[in-house]
Structures are given as C-alpha cells and as structure tokens.
Amino acid sequence: MDALTFNTKHLLYTLFESGVRYFVISPGSRSTPIALLLAEYAENNQAINLFVDVDERSAGFFALGIAKTVLEPVVLLGTSGTAIAEYMPAIAEASVSSVPLVVLSTDRPQELQHNGAPQTISQNNLFGHQTKEAIEINLQDQHSDVTNYIDFMIQRLVHLSMMVPRGPIQINLPLRKPLMPILKDSHKITVKPLTFEEQVPQYQPILIHAKRLLILAGPNVLNSYDEVLNQFAAENHVPVITDVLSRSRGGNTVYGIDMLLEMNRIPVELNPDLVIRFGKTPVSARVLQWLKNRHIETWHIDEDAGTDHTRHISRAINMAPKSFLNSSQLTLSDEQKSFNQKWQVLPKSQSVDNEMSVVPAIDNAVADNTHIFVANSMPIRDMDNFFSGLHTKNVFANRGANGIDGVISSALGMAASRQQRSLLLTGDLTLFHDMNGLMMAKNYLLPLDIVVINNNGGGIFSFLPQAEVSEYFEQLFGTPLNIDVSKIAHLYDLHYTKLNVPEELSDILKIPVTGTRLIEYQSNRRQNKIDHNNALRLLK
Amino acid sequence: MDALTFNTKHLLYTLFESGVRYFVISPGSRSTPIALLLAEYAENNQAINLFVDVDERSAGFFALGIAKTVLEPVVLLGTSGTAIAEYMPAIAEASVSSVPLVVLSTDRPQELQHNGAPQTISQNNLFGHQTKEAIEINLQDQHSDVTNYIDFMIQRLVHLSMMVPRGPIQINLPLRKPLMPILKDSHKITVKPLTFEEQVPQYQPILIHAKRLLILAGPNVLNSYDEVLNQFAAENHVPVITDVLSRSRGGNTVYGIDMLLEMNRIPVELNPDLVIRFGKTPVSARVLQWLKNRHIETWHIDEDAGTDHTRHISRAINMAPKSFLNSSQLTLSDEQKSFNQKWQVLPKSQSVDNEMSVVPAIDNAVADNTHIFVANSMPIRDMDNFFSGLHTKNVFANRGANGIDGVISSALGMAASRQQRSLLLTGDLTLFHDMNGLMMAKNYLLPLDIVVINNNGGGIFSFLPQAEVSEYFEQLFGTPLNIDVSKIAHLYDLHYTKLNVPEELSDILKIPVTGTRLIEYQSNRRQNKIDHNNALRLLK
CATH class of the missing domain: 3.40.50.1220 (TPP-binding domain)
Structure with missing residues (x-):
C-alpha cells in the first residue's frame, strides 16, 4: 500500500475509532483519496453516515445541525481553495456556540503554495481564532512516525473538539498528485487506542x-x-x-x-x-x-x-x-x-392574531418530543415569548452568532440525524439566505416541516429605531424579496402547503409525507408590529 | 453633530475623495449609521452607486465583479457576526487574483467582545492573510486626532488596496448603541487630501x-x-x-x-x-x-x-x-x-458538436466588445481552446482561486458596472452554487445573458482519474442535481430561452430584453468526454 492510501486509512480509521460517525463531503478533485476511501468504508459499515453537499457553505451548517443534535464531532471534507473559505460562517457559529466540528481541508502540496498555482489560497489555519486548534498533516510522508502521529493526533484533536468549551478544529491536508488511492485493499489497519478517561469528580457541596x-x-x-x-x-x-x-x-x-x-x-x-x-x-x-x-x-x-x-x-x-x-x-x-x-401566577404572554399566533399553533400541533429548529430575528423572539413547551422541550437555534445564514441547512442536518420528523420555523429572508441548503432536502428526502412566515423581508427592523426613517427603510432594511415560496418548493421538488390560518397547522402536520414540506404563512411586517403592540397591551 | 455622525461622515467622504464610487451593502442593524448616511449621500450624488444584496456571500462576489471591471476599489458594508464571515470566499479570491476590495465590517463595541454577547464573533482581522491590511476604527471616539486619523488612514488604505499586488483590506468598526446618526445635517465636512503621486519612471532599455x-x-x-x-x-x-x-x-x-x-x-x-x-x-x-x-x-x-x-x-x-x-x-x-x-500555420483547435460548440457560437454571436464572464472548470477550458476573440477581447473569470462559488454574482457585478449587455458562460453546478446571486438580477434588472450548459453535475470530473471508479463516481463527483433551469428563471422572474442548437445563439441574443436572461443548453457529461476526444483527434 502506498503512503497516501496507508496514511489516509489511518486518518479515517482513527476518526471512526474516536467515535466520529457523520461525514459531510463537498465534491472536489483534491479531496479524491479521502472521499473514495471513506465511501468504500461507509459502504460496508452501517454506522457511518455519509452526506454529499455541493455547496460548502450549506455543508458547513448541515454538519453543524447534525453536531448540535447528536452531540458529537462531525467531519467536513472539502477541496482546496475558496471551497474551504465557504466553511467560515458555520465555523464562526460553531466557535461561539461550542459545537464540535472537524474540518478536513485538502490543499495543494507545499511546492504549489504562494506561487500562482490554481485553486490555492493560504488555507492552513484559515479560520484563525474561530478554531480551537489547526494542524497540518502530510499524508504522503512515508514514515512510521508520521503514521503514529496521525493515529495519536486525530484521537487527541477529536477529543479536544469535545472538551469544554467544545468547538471546531481544522486539519489541513496538502496532497500531491497522483491522488488516486488503492481501493479494495484488504490489508488490515490497526490503530493504537488512546483512552481519554472521564474521572468522576467528588464535589464539595x-x-x-x-x-x-x-x-x-x-x-x-x-x-x-x-x-x-x-x-x-x-x-x-x-x-x-x-x-x-x-x-x-x-x-x-x-x-x-x-x-x-x-x-x-x-x-x-x-x-x-x-x-x-x-x-x-x-x-x-x-x-x-x-x-x-x-x-x-x-x-x-x-x-x-x-x-x-x-x-x-x-x-x-x-x-x-x-x-x-x-x-x-x-x-x-x-x-x-x-x-x-x-x-x-404572573400572566402568561399571549399572542394575538397573525404571525405571532403561528407559535401557539406549533405548540399545539407538534408530535411529542418533536425537535424544533428556530430561525433568528423574529421567530426566536416569538418562540421565546409564546412557546409553552406543551409537547416538546427540544428547541434548537444557531444562537451563538445569531446569523440568518445557514439556518435551513442546520435544521436539515438535525432532521438527517434523527429518525422522526422535525420542524423548522423561519421567515422568508432566512429561507432565501440558505435556499441552496434545500438541495439536501431534495437529494436525501429529509423529514422536515418548514413553516415559513412570509412577511416579505426583514421583519425585525420594524422594531428598531431606523423604522422611523421612512425614506431609506425599505431599500436598506425592509429589503422585500418578493419571492414566491411555492416556486421554491417547485424548484426543489418539495411538498408545499399554504397555511391560511395558524390553527390549520395541526391538520397539515397530520398529513403524512415523505421528505421536506414547505408550509407558508403569509404575513405583513406592518401588521406584525401592530400585533406585537397589542400583545403587549394584553399584559397591562 | 455627535461623534458617530461626524466621524462616519469623515469615513464616507474620505472614501468618496479617494475615488470609491461603488458600495455593496448587506442589511443589518449594527451597520445602520453608515448605511443611512451613505444612502443619504448617494441620493444627492449620481456618481455614487449603491447596491443592496441580502446574501453577504453573493455581495462579496458582486463587489468583486464590479472591481474587476472598473479597476477600482469597491466597498462592502456588512453587519456584525457571521455576516462578515460570509465575505471570506470572495476575499480569498480577491487576495489571489489581486482585486481591490474594502470591507467595512461593523462590530459590537469592545465591552461586548468574548463575553457571550449575541451576534458577536472575533471579527477583527477575521480574514487573516487574505487581507493586505486590517485595522479597527472606533468612530464614536470624540477626539480631533481620531477624525484626523480617519481622514488620513482611509486615504492610505484605499491607496494600499490599489498598490501592486492589489488586494482586499478590512476596516473593522465597533459601534455602540444608540446607532441612529443625524440625517439631513448640512454641516460641511472637509477632508484634508493626501495626494499619492505617480512618478513616471525612466526605464533603462x-x-x-x-x-x-x-x-x-x-x-x-x-x-x-x-x-x-x-x-x-x-x-x-x-x-x-x-x-x-x-x-x-x-x-x-x-x-x-x-x-x-x-x-x-x-x-x-x-x-x-x-x-x-x-x-x-x-x-x-x-x-x-x-x-x-x-x-x-x-x-x-x-x-x-x-x-x-x-x-x-x-x-x-x-x-x-x-x-x-x-x-x-x-x-x-x-x-x-x-x-x-x-x-x-498551426491548426486552430476546432470544437465538435454539442457542449463545446457553444463557444464558437458565442464567438460569432456577441456584439462587439461585449464583456464575457466565464465560469471555472469546463467553460474556461473550452473558451481557452476554442474562443477566437472575433468580436471581443474582454473575457473575465475568477481565476485566482478558480472556485465554482460566487460566479453568478461576479458576472452580475460586471453587468451592473457597465451600460451594455454582458454575457456569462457557466455550467449548471456553478449556476446552482451561487443561485442566490440571481436576486440582484431580479432586483436591479441587470443586463446579463447567462448561457448555462446543463450537463447535470460536475463535468470536469469525467476528465480526471476517478472517472474510472464507477462505483462511487456519481455520488462523490458527478453529483447530478437534476435541477430544472427554467424553474430557476421562473423563481427569479428572469427571461428563459432554450438553446436547441448552439447556432441559434445569434438569433436569441438579437431579441432585446430588459434584465437577465437564462439561456439553457442541454448537454451530457458522457457525450462531452467523447466529443473532447474527437476534437483532439481533429488535430492529429
């Protein structure tokens, strides 16, 4: 077996031994040996879950969604160049929300660095402070110490990603052509295990x-x-x-x-x-x-x-x-x-009609222990105010950096790592921002109900001081997208239902479907501001 | 005038004085004072071009496309958190392809850093080696030296972005609430100009x-x-x-x-x-x-x-x-x-039927001096082999890191900065990767013809060694998206035309339209590989 195949197998087997079960691959040439050996292994091992996502930004958030749900490190495998830079938003979120991710960033070999070679950026330690650790491993260096280093370091780094505060790590992998590994090789790889012992602390009361x-x-x-x-x-x-x-x-x-x-x-x-x-x-x-x-x-x-x-x-x-x-x-x-x-005996906050009342509808409609993902901006605020947890406590959000990016993929990652249907509550702007994430819904028929409150733009800005500056408001903040959610469903071959009144949600969720369903509720930013004021008045 | 308004005006006026004319804003709360004062200024000044792009990844590449075309620095304005991380892919491309960009990354104030505050990541010098310089300016620091520093540094940094090798810079702007600036203030801002003199060198022959x-x-x-x-x-x-x-x-x-x-x-x-x-x-x-x-x-x-x-x-x-x-x-x-x-007298390479022959069709069909943007992977290779430059020499691509990301936005940025129709040649995978970029086409009716060669996946991989490993090929490399390009056009309200044979392109381009047009040519990855071999045979 050549050094590339041998060491790549060590890399992968050590990841498996360390408990990694989920891999999200974005296609590329430079990552070929790792992708092929991984696919070969996954074919014979049901415990390995392998997803292919062509948009690396979405892939990053998809992995994040899985990791948040299964509470274990998820591996991202990407090809050299801007593909790796695409992971940055998800890595930044993982960093501040303490989610373990392991980025395998394949790279050009050292002799092609900083010298005009194509598809080559300075990607070693690309994420800087956003990663807990960033190392580089030359898989093609044929030396027993290198193999031993791989066995040892991968175990240590996977463990590091899970140490408090959890977070992402990067392993940069420069690779020289030829990139084809040896497949169907039956040589057995053994990895010397490094146990990380959990000492049970005796606390003083x-x-x-x-x-x-x-x-x-x-x-x-x-x-x-x-x-x-x-x-x-x-x-x-x-x-x-x-x-x-x-x-x-x-x-x-x-x-x-x-x-x-x-x-x-x-x-x-x-x-x-x-x-x-x-x-x-x-x-x-x-x-x-x-x-x-x-x-x-x-x-x-x-x-x-x-x-x-x-x-x-x-x-x-x-x-x-x-x-x-x-x-x-x-x-x-x-x-x-x-x-x-x-x-x-304090009064419970109560939603009034329209947008807000989608939350109590969800509260009532979801099956027991449903996992719910919530977009930032308005949906998370409404959920915090009005969701009682009648049927489920399992509510998630990207609440580290609170971005509106990557939410669709994160929710789909959650859905992909579970057997039951999950639900996402989002607005139209957040849906649009990570619309590409829906490709995974289409390709893997992921069991997710996406409730989209469509108020045609950025609803939260109506609650901020700039709402008073009517001249530039729609151009700079409201940003109406005038996007037709049914067309999005049509493009990605997803189920689509219109939610005319929030109370219909129970009936809609009872209709069994395979794959992802978009459930659109039409709202209006102006009315929503008025409704929130009315909801506040109820507490007077 | 408060320090925030006063210093922000200095920041903006110094950018204008330094020759910056293009601004791409992505909406957010933290960037409010800069966005509002910029919008106010742009309203009274035709020379300022202001675009609003809700997806920061697309915004980054849109700015890149403008900067490549007009050959001057373009400003990106974004809000705190992962929004800034979204710029990373475009910044990485700008770095290796020497394109001047100026990122104004608004941030939370120092007392909200590293302490659990929402929408806060470690964003000062976020792009590391990818930027030529990264500085931080506190606009709310009321001191004449600070204002003077802004006047001086902005001029110097804009100039730096244009010095060889050109490249991106980051200006991080922590801002404390309240964020509303004073609008409609008639107080005149004067900026002391710093001239950067171009010495005419006398070269030895x-x-x-x-x-x-x-x-x-x-x-x-x-x-x-x-x-x-x-x-x-x-x-x-x-x-x-x-x-x-x-x-x-x-x-x-x-x-x-x-x-x-x-x-x-x-x-x-x-x-x-x-x-x-x-x-x-x-x-x-x-x-x-x-x-x-x-x-x-x-x-x-x-x-x-x-x-x-x-x-x-x-x-x-x-x-x-x-x-x-x-x-x-x-x-x-x-x-x-x-x-x-x-x-x-060497033979000219000649395309044969199908996918390849779209290039000579473009060669013949485009109006004189049309700007053409070309996607990476197959399109750029085919253009390099078969495009004669009959009517235009103006061919562009993101050929620093050669990513398949951001190409739609880059081409739209090019179209936005010109008065005439431009053309983009792309495959379906690249179109999908930055599909969100089409929101700018819809919102600004940008004059671009997008010729999409739809071979349902990653065509380049058929030319690489992994094409031999049939088992995992489609899953890991071919990645068919089965996406209907006419539905994409429908979603974004764009014109759509099917190109049945490449020769029809001349007639299609003669049909005048307003805004962006998707022109789809159906291809086949397997056939394309055969065709390329036939084209090679013609040179024997």
Missing part, C-alpha cells in the same frame, strides 16, 4: 443561602438536566424562568419574561435575592439587564461559566448544571414558597 | 537578444497593452500565444495551445529560445509545463512578477507589460520571420 431564590435556565447545549431541575424546583419551590432553548421549558416553568419585563409586570416584591443562571446567553436581552439594574446577586453555573456581556454575575462555577443541582445544599427562607407562587 | 522569440500573454488584470502588443508582434514577427483571459486574443494571435500540446502538435523546430510571459498563471496547465520540460528560457514580466508554480522562470521583471514593450530593445535573428510563420 455548594451551599446556597437565599431568601428568594430563582433559577434562570438559559440556552442549553446538552439536554441533561431538565428532570433534575424540575424535581429541584418542585421540592424547593424555586421559580424557574426557562429560555426557549433551555430544553427545560414546560410544566410550571415561567416563560415570556421578555414581554413581562417590557411591560414592567415584575414588581419589586418579585425580585429574587439570588439568581442561579445556567447555560448560554438567554434569548431575552431584557432579563440579564433586569438582574443588573436591580442589583440581584447572580451566579452563573455552566461547564463553561463566566460569560456575561452585562458583566453582572458575581460567581462563575464551572460545573454541569446537573452536578450543581445534585450537589448543592439549600437553606431557604419561609418566604420562598409564597415567592414562587407570585411568580407562578 | 531592456535588451532582448533572441533567435526565436515568443510571447505568452497570460491572464491580464489591466487591459492596457493589447494594442502595443499587436504592433510589437507585427513589427517584429513575434508569435503571441494568448490566454483567453489575456484580453489580447484576436487577429494573428495563437490560441488553443492546450490541445496542441496535448496532441504533441508543437514540433521541436517550433521551440522558442526565449519566451516573454505576461500576467497571471495561464488557463492552460500544459503551456508552463512545456516551457519547463523543453528548458526554454522564460522571463516573467508583470507589475507583480515572479509567481510561477512550475518554478521555471529565470528572470522576473516588475514592470507593466506595456512599459516593457515600449522600452525594450530587440535584436532578433533572421530566423524570426519564418519561426513566426510556422506558429501561425
């Missing part, structure tokens, strides 16, 4: 003394604490404000905090004297500001604790929320029970 | 002694030497091999060198003893290899001379080809005339 304790469950990457949290809250009468991405919403938790705060519906007597905050930055911008303005003592408990752009938290405890809940020792006051009751 | 001199005109960024070259070649009987991107093809130049070399149709007696090579790496990979294999002395003359990934050139002269031609002193042998004649 964390003492909590409070008169009025409140928990703020923020966006949660790992769905590992909602049962413990529910039990903890019930036993100790602790009100829990659940972010829609906390994967803990439902039951007696408090939601819609953003609108309650906007309408000053939290009187001083509801001020906690201690807040325990879990997870990432909440969707509601007002809730952290409220803690700061009211000088409420706040602790942040997270495996990666200490991030708070309001700079208000006073104690950061690096710990999984579950371990924290299990090991804490509470001393609460008599007040706690009545304090909790006051929180529980 | 460059002495050329050769028995058999040949010129190889490679891809040319500046269309500034074809007349001088023609005259030089005619007077001195110098054969000129013109790359399709040399902007010098036509008349007595030699083209189709790649097929001639593939068929060994260049006998030893046609070996030059000196080759003068202009510009960037030629489309034909064989021609540089031929010079190296035959040990032919080669000089590289370019403003940015010295790039040669075959590492064969022996003399790199940093000089514009035009200056070189004007200042050289030739001593040629008696052989030169007959040497030239032998080159001129």
